[in-house]
Structure formats: structure tokens, C-alpha cells
Amino acid sequence: xxxxxxxxxxxxxxxxxxxxxxxxxxxxxxxxxxxxxxxxxxxxxxxxxxxxxxxxxxxxxxxxxxxxxxxxxxxxxxxxxxxxxxxxxxxxxxxxxxxxxxxxxxxxxxxxxxxxxxxxxxxxxxxxxxxxxxxxxxxxxxxxxxxxxxxxxxxxxxxxxxxxxxxxxxxxxxxxxxxxxxxxxxxxxxxxxxxxxxxxxxxxxxxxxxxxxxxxxxxxxxxxxxxxxxxxxxxxxxxxxxxxxxxxxxxxxxxxxxxxxxxxxxxxxxxxxxxxxxxxxxxxxxxxxxxxxxxxxxxxxxxxxxxxxxxxxxxxxxxxxxxxxxxxxxxxxxxxxxxxxxxxxxxxxxxxxxxxxxxxxxxxxxxxxxxxxxxxxxxxxxxxxxxxxxxxxxxxxxxxxxxxxxxxxxxxxxxxxxxxxxxxxxxxxxxxxxxxxxxxxxxxxxxxxxxxxxxxxxxxxxxxxxxxxxxxxxxxxxxxxxxxxxxxxxxxxxxxxxxxxxxxxxxxxxxxxxxxxxxxxxxxxxxxxxxxxxxxxxxxxxxxxxxxxxxxxxxxxxxxxxxxxxxxx
Amino acid sequence: xxxxxxxxxxxxxxxxxxxxxxxxxxxxxxxxxxxxxxxxxxxxxxxxxxxxxxxxxxxxxxxxxxxxxxxxxxxxxxxxxxxxxxxxxxxxxxxxxxxxxxxxxxxxxxxxxxxxxxxxxxxxxxxxxxxxxxxxxxxxxxxxxxxxxxxxxxxxxxxxxxxxxxxxxxxxxxxxxxxxxxxxxxxxxxxxxxxxxxxxxxxxxxxxxxxxxxxxxxxxxxxxxxxxxxxxxxxxxxxxxxxxxxxxxxxxxxxxxxxxxxxxxxxxxxxx
Numbered sequence: 001x002x003x004x005x006x007x008x009x010x011x012x013x014x015x016x017x018x019x020x021x022x023x024x025x026x027x028x029x030x031x032x033x034x035x036x037x038x039x040x041x042x043x044x045x046x047x048x049x050x051x052x053x054x055x056x057x058x059x060x061x062x063x064x065x066x067x068x069x070x071x072x073x074x075x076x077x078x079x080x081x082x083x084x085x086x087x088x089x090x091x092x093x094x095x096x097x098x099x100x101x102x103x104x105x106x107x108x109x110x111x112x113x114x115x116x117x118x119x120x121x122x123x124x125x126x127x128x129x130x131x132x133x134x135x136x137x138x139x140x141x142x143x144x145x146x147x148x149x150x151x152x153x154x155x156x157x158x159x160x161x162x163x164x165x166x167x168x169x170x171x172x173x174x175x176x177x178x179x180x181x182x183x184x185x186x187x188x189x190x191x192x193x194x195x196x197x198x199x200x201x202x203x204x205x206x207x208x209x210x211x212x213x214x215x216x217x218x219x220x221x222x223x224x225x226x227x228x229x230x231x232x233x234x235x236x237x238x239x240x241x242x243x244x245x246x247x248x249x250x251x252x253x254x255x256x257x258x259x260x261x262x263x264x265x266x267x268x269x270x271x272x273x274x275x276x277x278x279x280x281x282x283x284x285x286x287x288x289x290x291x292x293x294x295x296x297x298x299x300x301x302x303x304x305x306x307x308x309x310x311x312x313x314x315x316x317x318x319x320x321x322x323x324x325x326x327x328x329x330x331x332x333x334x335x336x337x338x339x340x341x342x343x344x345x346x347x348x349x350x351x352x353x354x355x356x357x358x359x360x361x362x363x364x365x366x367x368x369x370x371x372x373x374x375x376x377x378x379x380x381x382x383x384x385x386x387x388x389x390x391x392x393x394x395x396x397x398x399x400x401x402x403x404x405x406x407x408x409x410x411x412x413x414x415x416x417x418x419x420x421x422x423x424x425x426x427x428x429x430x431x432x433x434x435x436x437x438x439x440x441x442x443x444x445x446x447x448x449x450x451x452x453x454x455x456x457x458x459x460x461x462x463x464x465x466x467x468x469x470x471x472x473x474x475x476x477x478x479x480x481x482x483x484x485x486x487x488x489x490x491x492x493x494x495x496x497x498x499x500x501x502x503x504x505x506x507x508x509x510x511x512x513x514x515x516x517x518x519x520x521x522x523x524x525x526x527x528x529x530x531x532x533x534x535x536x537x538x539x540x541x542x543x544x545x546x547x548x549x550x551x552x553x554x555x556x557x558x559x560x561x562x563x564x565x566x567x568x569x
Numbered sequence: 570x571x572x573x574x575x576x577x578x579x580x581x582x583x584x585x586x587x588x589x590x591x592x593x594x595x596x597x598x599x600x601x602x603x604x605x606x607x608x609x610x611x612x613x614x615x616x617x618x619x620x621x622x623x624x625x626x627x628x629x630x631x632x633x634x635x636x637x638x639x640x641x642x643x644x645x646x647x648x649x650x651x652x653x654x655x656x657x658x659x660x661x662x663x664x665x666x667x668x669x670x671x672x673x674x675x676x677x678x679x680x681x682x683x684x685x686x687x688x689x690x691x692x693x694x695x696x697x698x699x700x701x702x703x704x705x706x707x708x709x710x711x712x713x714x715x716x717x718x719x720x721x722x723x724x725x726x727x728x729x730x731x732x733x734x735x736x737x738x739x740x741x742x743x744x745x746x747x748x749x750x751x752x753x754x755x756x757x758x759x760x761x762x763x764x765x766x767x768x769x770x771x772x773x774x775x776x777x778x779x780x781x782x783x784x785x786x787x788x789x790x791x792x793x794x795x796x797x798x799x800x801x802x803x804x805x806x807x808x809x810x811x812x813x814x815x816x817x818x819x820x821x822x823x824x825x826x827x828x829x830x831x832x833x834x835x836x837x838x839x840x841x
Contacts, residue, residue, distance in 0.1 A: 068742055262761075299790075408690075512688075538670075
């Protein structure tokens with residue numbers, strides 16, 4: 001704790017001080033250490049750490065206006081107002097010291113706030129203290145945070161999940177988070193935080209993205225104490241602990257497994273029946289699901305620093321003539337009007353989104369550059385979905401494959417190809433009925449190359465786009481697909497509501513599409529063969545030995561060795 | 570050598586000696602002991618193909634020894650013959666007869682159900698740089714040149730700090746998304762990238778490189794890599810599209826300043 005060499009008397013005094021502090025903590029029931037307990041050295045250490053690691057985003061004055069801020073969304077916390085999202089304390093209250101330490105340690109997943117696991121306990125504590133110096137609220141004794149009671153969890157049961165599902169609707173969760181929890185409730189597009197910045201409702205079907213953690217305890221705490229400064233309220237008063245645990249169990253059930261399960265491979269499975277687009281996603285039941293992470297396109301001008309989609313799931317099938325890919329991703333509101341395209345220009349100033357002091361345009365979408373006036377209370381008793389101004393850009397998706405099957409390691413550049421190695425873009429502007437094929441020779445050189453062979457169908461349901469592309473295995477232009485082959489594949493997703501188009505989009509790096517042979521060799525045949533062969537050898541050896549030496553004990557064992565088969569089998 | 574493993578094998582041999590083990594047991598023990606030594610006894614791992622080769626030689630040597638005389642042949646085969654002929658071993662013999670084919674079948678199954686892996690293409694992480702690059706129509710000599718700001722470190726520390734601070738701003742506006750807030754290569758997009766973003770805090774990265782090398786990598790990015798560097802996957806942008814020349818030099822100053830590393834000095838080769 002104290003690294004300087006100190007005399008025994010001082011260490012005794014320090015030890016006593018620590019002991020007293022610990023007793024105080026235990027007595028108040030919170031991990032809050034009052035300002036008096038913080039030594040000058042600790043304050044200085046916190047300041048140094050803050051300036052080195054935090055100030056670039058949270059600002060030297062702690063106001064959330066660091067020079068990195070314009071590219072960040074959600075925006076960095078403004079510490080001057082004492083509003084903290086993840087707390088164990090009641091709605092509107094300050095966080096405890098431990099709450100701050102925890103969030104520094106764990107970070108906020110899928111935002112620009114990283115986890116800081118390598119800070120020592122003392123460093124994290126010093127930082128947490130320093131952060132409280134930005135707001136005068138922390139120095140007022142009457143604001144001393146008191147954690148709310150967070151009773152331990154009963155076991156999740158089918159009944160509790162059912163009850164939770166009912167309460168999820170009755171308590172209004174569904175208005176922002178949507179029926180299936182995909183963050184697509186009718187109020188979702190209108191949400192803004194206390195600073196007037198647009199904010200997204202959590203996608204409850206992807207628990208790995210939860211701010212404040214995804215364990216049952218974390219979800220229960222978030223529901224109990226709410227997120228200060230955001231539309232997420234506290235349900236401490238409105239619901240009993242049992243009811244909150246039931247909703248927690250329901251939310252846990254929405255995500256299925258534990259993590260995203262990102263992979264690097266999508267396997268195209270052979271199907272007997274000809275692929276019929278009218279059957280939609282049902283055709284893909286036999287195909288394994290691959291999930292790929294989506295990141296912002298920040299490599300070419302017209303950058304996107306925070307695409308709303310964080311992943312796509314992909315399935316692929318093929319029949320005698322065609323291959324089809326089903327691409328799905330979550331989007332809180334479908335933009336089915338307007339236009340989009342892989343080469344629509346993005347003016348450079350749009351990169352500097354809502355820069356401090358920048359003139360705000362009006363009449364644009366809430367997740368574009370402009371800010372909406374504060375939205376109505378999402379929990380008010382209004383039934384009509386709030387009108388969201390449609391964007392001039394529609395949602396869109398693209399699959400990218402090399403125009404020629406690469407012979408070796410050489411692939412086209414993963415952002416729309418390069419001059420020597422073009423890519424095929426299967427592009428679907430979701431305001432249009434059909435996809436179009438483009439050839440990309442780099443972001444600046446994209447030309448339509450549509451032979452009419454690419455078909456597709458798109459649907460939007462409960463916050464999820466499902467888009468199917470279908471193309472002949474051997475098309476007039478572009479790479480052909482053959483069984484047993486790996487082909488590079490990449491994906492792009494445009495969110496029209498966030499004014500994504502052209503280079504401003506979410507994308508994946510190259511992954512692999514494997515066309516699984518129609519007949520996957522079964523292991524049963526070789527297994528039976530091997531086992532029978534070994535068995536036959538064994539029986540032959542034993543039979544021979546028994547005939548040679550008789551089946552009694554051999555006190556006069558004969559002179560032939562017979563150890564090889566047994567030791568080397 | 571991995572001393573505990575070696576001692577364990579030696580102890581096992583000692584025990585066999587004390588118990589006056591049968592020749593067959595000795596043969597098995599030698600085979601297994603040498604395998605364990607080859608596989609685990611060395612701190613630097615031996616390639617599995619080399620281990621197989623050695624074990625082939627060992628197998629032949631043991632067989633030759635065991636069958637080298639009538640007595641040895643008999644001593645080795647006696648327990649096996651008894652196992653296969655005596656009544657009291659019948660149950661055990663039956664179990665063995667079933668177990669061996671089952672194990673072999675299981676092995677076949679495991680080998681055939683290896684998950685499909687996409688082909689892996691190796692790449693050179695730090696390929697050799699060209700001798701010069703042209704950035705914003707200015708030719709920059711990567712061999713003889715140097716950072717235009719490095720000399721300020723001693724001559725004008727105040728000015729130097731100003732450039733580092735500018736570099737810090739460039740970094741957190743552009744680089745942080747992949748290379749991370751603490752420069753350890755774990756930015757918010759890093760989970761979706763392969764190759765992974767460089768960890769600048771790692772001793773094996775920027776301390777081994779000259780600032781001019783970094784300038785090449787920063788200005789030309791993934792697309793500017795030579796063939797062996799795998800430019801098709803690398804997400805490193807060509808920063809000349811976004812940044813001025815001095816901004817790139819400043820960002821490089823910041824990388825060294827933040828991590829406490831020193832750039833590699835220029836080799837003082839005799840130049841004509």
C-alpha cells in the first residue's frame with residue numbers, strides 16, 4: 001500500500017489509520033472514504049493517472065470534453081455533474097467508491113471505455129478518489145452514498161422466466177428494449193440522455209454488450225438502481241426483489257448462451273431441395289450459424305467510429321445450381337425509404353460528429369449529427385409510437401467476395417478490393433426490392449456489374465433484418481463456388497438512421513466461406529474397419545498362442561516370442 | 570533439461586531395478602521412459618516429427634535387444650503367453666480384446682472430427698522497409714533520415730513536449746480505436762481484427778524499430794506492405810490519407826514517450 005521505506009512507528013500509525021478506516025467502512029456499510037482519509041500522495045497519484053489515461057476522453061476538467069470526444073459514442077462521462085450510470089446506490093444518488101473502482105476495472109463493453117485490469121488496487125482507488133473531485137456533490141456529507149439492498153439470487157426457474165416475461169411488458173421495458181429485447185422498442189429511436197445526446201436502449205438479446213456487466217447480479221443491480229443520466233429508470237420502488245429477479249431471469253434467457261461466440265468461418269451446407277427464396281429463413285435450418293464482429297470503417301476517408309450494429313450472423317446453403325447466404329443483424333428501426341449505395345460520398349466534416357461548439361444542423365435523424373430536443377418521457381402513458389424523422393438514407397447490407405478465387409495467400413484489400421484484385425459486392429439497398437452486384441477495385445472505384453443473376457429477399461421483424469442473397473454457383477461474372485473450397489468473404493452493414501452510406505458503415509474483416517461437400521465422409525465406416533482389423537489380429541494371435549502352448553498354465557513355455565502384436569497394437 | 574521429469578524417469582527405472590522386473594516390463598519401460606524424456610524432458614520443445622523419428626529408432630533397438638538371444642526371447646514372451654493361456658486371466662484378456670479395437674476406433678473418430686479450419690497464411694510481421702517513401706509529395710529517406718523532432722528532446726525540451734502532446738491528440742483521435750487507450754493493442758475494435766493491432770508496450774515491437782520505420786508503417790499502412798506482409802487483411806490505414814506529415818511524426822513521438830521505450834538507433838554503417 002505504501003511503497004516508501006518508513007520507520008516502524010510510522011508504519012504502526014499507518015496500520016492503525018488503515019484499521020480505523022476499515023472499521024469506518026464496515027460501519028457505514030459503504031466503501032466510501034471521506035476526503036480527509038485521502039493523503040496528498042494519493043490525490044497526486046490519482047491526478048497523474050487521470051491525466052495520463054483518462055483526460056484524452058473525459059477532459060482535463062472532467063467535463064467529458066476531451067479531444068477524442070467527437071469520435072466517441074456513447075460520449076465519455078461528464079464527471080462534473082455526479083451522474084454515474086453503474087451504481088449500487090439509489091437512482092439519482094452518487095456512486096460508492098467501490099462502484100467507481102469497479103467500473104474503472106471492468107470498463108464498459110462495446111464502448112470506448114476500456115477495462116483497466118492492469119491498474120493496481122491502489123491506483124484504481126486513487127483514480128476513483130480523483131474523479132470525485134470534479135463534482136462538488138461528493139464533498140457534501142449528506143450525499144454520502146448508501147447502497148441499496150441487493151438480495152441474493154433465487155434460482156432461475158421456468159416459472160420465474162414466465163413471470164419475468166409478463167412483468168417485462170407490464171413494467172414498460174418493452175417500450176424501449178422491444179418485445180424480444182433487441183433494443184427496438186417504439187420509443188428507442190427517440191431516446192436521449194440528460195445532456196441531450198441520443199442514446200440507444202440496450203440490446204437485451206446480446207448480453208455480452210451490457211454496460212455494467214452481464215451476470216445475473218449485474219442485471220439485477222442495473223434494474224434496481226437504473227442508469228443515472230439516461231432514460232433507464234430504477235425499479236427499486238416499483239417492483240419487489242422477486243419481481244426484479246424474475247425480469248432478470250427473463251433477460252438472461254433472451255441471450256441464450258454466454259458470449260457472442262465469434263468465429264472465422266461460415267460453412268455452406270448442401271441442401272437437396274432447390275433453394276426457394278419464398279421460404280425465407282426456413283431454408284437455412286440445417287446450416288450452422290456463424291457470428292462475425294462488426295467494427296467501424298475507419299480505414300478510408302468517410303469514417304464511421306461507432307456503427308450501431310456490433311455483429312452479423314450468417315448462414316449459407318447451396319443446392320445443385322445456386323448458393324444462398326442469410327445475413328441477419330439487429331437494427332432498432334428499419335429505414336426502408338431513401339437511398340443507399342456503396343460509393344455514396346461522405347463529406348469529411350461528417351467525421352467530426354457533434355464536435356463541441358459545432359453548429360448543429362436540424363431536421364436530421366437523432367443518431368446522425370443533429371440532436372433532437374429532449375424526448376418525451378418514454379414511460380409516459382402514450383401509445384402511439386413517437387414519430388421519428390426518416391433518414392434520407394436507407395438501411396443496406398453487402399456481401400463481399402473476391403472476383404476470382406485467390407490462388408494463394410493473396411486476397412483483395414478487405415475494403416472493397418484493390419486495383420489488381422477486384423471484389424464482387426452483393427449489395428442490397430433495403431429500400432429496393434432486389435440486390436445489385438457491383439465490382440470494387442478500392443473504395444474510390446466501385447462500378448455496377450449486374451448480370452441479373454443475383455437475387456434476394458429482405459425482411460425486418462422485431463428489430464432484426466434478415467436478408468437472403470442467392471446467386472448461381474457458377475455465374476457469368478465473379479468467382480465460382482465449388483465443394484471443398486474456402487473462399488474469403490466479408491460483410492458490410494449500413495444503418496440509414498445513423499446516416500451511414502458509402503464508406504461510412506460497419507464492416508467485418510475477411511473471414512472464410514467453406515462450401516461443405518455434399519457428402520461429408522462419415523466416421524463410422526473407418527471406425528468399424530479399424531476396430532475389426534485389430535480384433536481379427538488379436539483373435540488370430542490368441543488363437544495361435546493357445547494352440548501352440550495349450551490353454552493351461554505353461555510351466556515349460558515354448559521358445560517362440562509373441563509380444564509384438566500386443567505392445568505395438 | 571526439465572530436471573523433475575528426468576529425476577522421475579530415473580526413479581521409475583530404479584524402482585524397476587529393485588523389483589527385479591521382467592524383461593518385457595523393462596522393454597516397455599525403456600520405450601515409455603525415452604518418450605517421456607523426449608516429449609517433456611527438454612525445456613525447448615522438440616518437433617513431433619523428430620520425436621517420432623527417435624521413437625522409431627528406439628523401438629527397433631529394443632526389439633533387437635529383446636530378440637537377441639533365446640533366453641531373452643523366452644523371458645519376454647513368457648508373461649504374454651501366460652496372459653493369453655491361463656484361466657485366471659480370461660476375464661482380463663476378454664476386456665483387453667474389446668478395449669484395444671474400441672480405443673483404435675475412438676482414435677479414428679477423434680482424427681476425423683477435427684473442426685474445419687480455414688487455411689492459414691503466414692505473414693512477416695516486420696518486413697523490410699523500402700529505402701525511401703514519398704508522403705504528400707515529399708521524399709523521405711528511411712535509411713539515412715530521422716524523426717524531424719527527435720533532436721529537440723535534448724536541444725529544446727519544451728518544444729519537444731509540445732510535439733509529444735500534439736502526437737497524443739493525434740493518437741487518441743485516430744489510433745485509439747484499435748491500439749487501445751493504454752497502447753497495448755486492445756482497442757474497442759481489436760476483437761474483430763486479424764492480424765491483431767500492435768501492442769506498443771511490448772518489448773518486441775517499437776523498441777526494435779527505428780522511427781523512420783514506424784513512419785513508413787504509419788504513412789503507408791496495410792495497403793503499403795510488401796507481399797510477404799499480408800496487406801490484404803491488415804486493417805492499418807494508410808494515414809497519409811488523413812494526417813499531415815508532422816502529425817504522423819508527432820504520433821510516433823507519443824508512442825515512445827507514453828510507453829517509455831526508446832527508438833532503435835540508426836546503424837552507423839560506413840556510407841560512401
